[in-house]
Amino acid sequence: MTAGEQVALAVERVRDRIADAGGDAAAVRLVAVTKGFGPGAVAAAVAAGVSDVGESYTHELVAKAASSPPSLRWHFVGRLQSNKVKAVASVVELWQSVDRPSLVREIRERAPGARVLVQVNPTGEVTKGGCRPGDAPDLVARAGDAGLRVSGLMAIGPRGDPEDARQGFRLVRELADRLGLRERSMGMSDDLEVAVQEGSTMVRVGRALFGPRPSAGTGIGAETVLRRCH
Numbered sequence: 001m002t003a004g005e006q007v008a009l010a011v012e013r014v015r016d017r018i019a020d021a022g023g024d025a026a027a028v029r030l031v032a033v034t035k036g037f038g039p040g041a042v043a044a045a046v047a048a049g050v051s052d053v054g055e056s057y058t059h060e061l062v063a064k065a066a067s068s069p070p071s072l073r074w075h076f077v078g079r080l081q082s083n084k085v086k087a088v089a090s091v092v093e094l095w096q097s098v099d100r101p102s103l104v105r106e107i108r109e110r111a112p113g114a115r116v117l118v119q120v121n122p123t124g125e126v127t128k129g130g131c132r133p134g135d136a137p138d139l140v141a142r143a144g145d146a147g148l149r150v151s152g153l154m155a156i157g158p159r160g161d162p163e164d165a166r167q168g169f170r171l172v173r174e175l176a177d178r179l180g181l182r183e184r185s186m187g188m189s190d191d192l193e194v195a196v197q198e199g200s201t202m203v204r205v206g207r208a209l210f211g212p213r214p215s216a217g218t219g220i221g222a223e224t225v226l227r228r229c230h
Contacts, residue, residue, distance in 0.1 A: 054074075
């Protein structure tokens with residue numbers, strides 16, 4: 001089985017997981033996170049019918065976008081330094097990790113009218129980005145006043161038992177409802193079922209599609225990793 005066939009099968013499995021969790025696999029958007037993999041992973045995802053790809057590092061996004069179909073929708077899903085916004089402003093379709101006023105100001109300057117999600121940290125983990133739930137309404141208002149289109153909220157679940165993410169995802173969904181925001185980007189490879197059950201409209205999946213990420217500096221390509229994992 002080729003790497004592309006493996007990814008296509010993995011995409012099908014993820015969509016089945018969404019459906020088994022009670023979600024509409026056609027309505028819950030699948031964002032393929034290719035962080036750490038080469039352009040082959042992007043090509044395989046596109047061939048499998050995925051239209052949305054997420055990246056966490058600006059240098060990877062710039063390189064991959066240059067060799068990808070122009071119709072592909074790029075999401076920035078990682079913690080973002082304000083001084084890196086300019087490098088990817090022309091290619092990002094949805095900024096998923098907006099968590100502070102300074103980032104709002106920089107995106108307004110570099111990508112006026114951009115679509116954004118406000119990232120919320122419902123568990124207070126210091127290793128994760130995101131604003132406090134109580135600060136989200138003000139940040140949403142600031143982004144809107146800056147001319148950005150706030151589509152919804154984003155959150156990352158804690159490591160460990162997927163059930164540990166349920167309360168936080170529920171809080172984010174309730175907060176989005178109160179703010180009148182439709183999109184809830186919640187759930188990754190390990191906890192997407194819980195996220196879908198709690199109202200996620202968008203899941204960000206890397207490992208479940210492409211296998212474990214290669215270690216930094218190994219030079220291992222996506223295709224090698226895919227063969228190793230299946």
